[in-house]
Amino acid sequence: MKGQPFIKRLGFALxxxxxxxxxxxxxxxxxxxxxxxxxxxxxxxAPPVWWAIGILVIGLVLVAELVxxxxxxxxxxxxxxxxxxxxxxKDIAAGAVLVxxxxxxxxxxxxxxx
Ligand SMILES: Nc1ncnc2c1ncn2[C@@H]1O[C@H](COP(=O)(O)OP(=O)(O)OP(=O)(O)O)[C@@H](O)[C@H]1O
Numbered sequence: 863m864k865g866q867p868f869i870k871r872l873g874f875a876l877x878x879x880x881x882x883x884x885x886x887x888x889x890x891x892x893x894x895x896x897x898x899x900x901x902x903x904x905x906x907x908a909p910p911v912w913w914a915i916g917i918l919v920i921g922l923v924l925v926a927e928l929v930x931x932x933x934x935x936x937x938x939x940x941x942x943x944x945x946x947x948x949x950x951x952k953d954i955a956a957g958a959v960l961v962x963x964x965x966x967x968x969x970x971x972x973x974x975x976x
Contacts, residue, residue, distance in 0.1 A: 879928075886931045888959075889924070896920040899970065912973055919966040926962040930955040 866874075882889050902908075903916050933955040937948045 878932075882928055882931045885935075886927070889927050889931060892923055892927050896924065899966075902973075908973070912976075915969055916973070919962075919969045923959070923962045923966050926959045930959050 883893070899916055899920055903913055908916070933951055937951050941948050
């Protein structure tokens with residue numbers, strides 16, 4: 863499947879986003895939070911630098927959540943039974959989402975205090 867045209871690869875990526883959004887409640891929640899953050903930037907007429915920072919941290923959280931979802935899906939397919947290493951994979955991926963979310967909260971706090 864290597865060397866597909868760009869439009870096809872774009873289709874695969876959009877399919878992945880659609881699947882993740884349909885399957886993962888946590889991604890839908892993060893998306894809702896991201897929408898809330900963008901509305902907050904609009905209503906406060908935030909300066910461009912805060913838009914840039916806000917969009918970066920929103921992207922960081924959503925990307926972490928998408929990678930976490932992909933790893934969960936792969937783990938469940940390859941090893942549906944309980945295994946300490948599957949637990950490690952899932953917990954580390956969840957840790958990545960936690961780190962991204964704490965960074966996003968810290969940025970939101972800094973914005974509120976600015
Ligand atoms: N096959 C497994 N072996 C060992 N531990 C597992 C396994 N599946 C899940 N776990 C443990 O349960 C936790 C939750 O796993 P699960 O796949 O339900 O992820 P989740 O974060 O609840 O998923 P979602 O993001 O879809 O809500 C994992 O972080 C891990 O600690």
